[in-house]
Amino acid sequence: MATIALAATTLRPLGDRVLVKVVEKEERTAGGILLPDTAKEKPQTGEVVAVGPGRVKDDGTRVSPEVKVGDTVLYGKYSGTDLKLGDTEYVLVAEKDILAVVA
Incomplete structure (x- = not known):
């Protein structure tokens, strides 16, 4: 899936959408x-x-x-729309595609 690069500085989700900042981990x-x-x-x-x-x-x-803002979540592997704002990657997902809140 292609990543959409936006020149916007802020993004406000509508309806039941959630903007998630992707947590990249170094894999070895x-x-x-x-x-x-x-x-x-x-x-x-x-x-x-x-x-x-x-x-x-x-x-x-x-x-x-x-x-809520600040929660760490687990979402479906192929769900949502990949976005890039500046150098940061995000995924815009529907709330129903969020599988769990990680404690």
């Missing part, structure tokens, strides 16, 4: 060899940096999101 083999970017799997954890107001139910009421 058991022998200490550093893996290149092409050999790494897509990260699935990140820190929530912005949360939308929540989804609207059929009766018009709004359901508040379960995650």
Whole structure:
């Protein structure tokens, strides 16, 4: 999936969307060899940096999101839209694609 590079400085998610800052970890083999970017799997954890107001139910009421800014979350491997703001990588995912909050 291609990464979308934006010139914006801020991003405000709408509805039940969540903006997650991708947590890159350095990957080494058991022998200490550093893996290149092409050999790494897509990260699935990140820190929530912005949360939308929540989804609207059929009766018009709004359901508040379960995650909040600052939470570390685990999200689906191929979910969301990859974004790049400056040098930082983010993923914009729907709240339903977040699998867990990491404690």
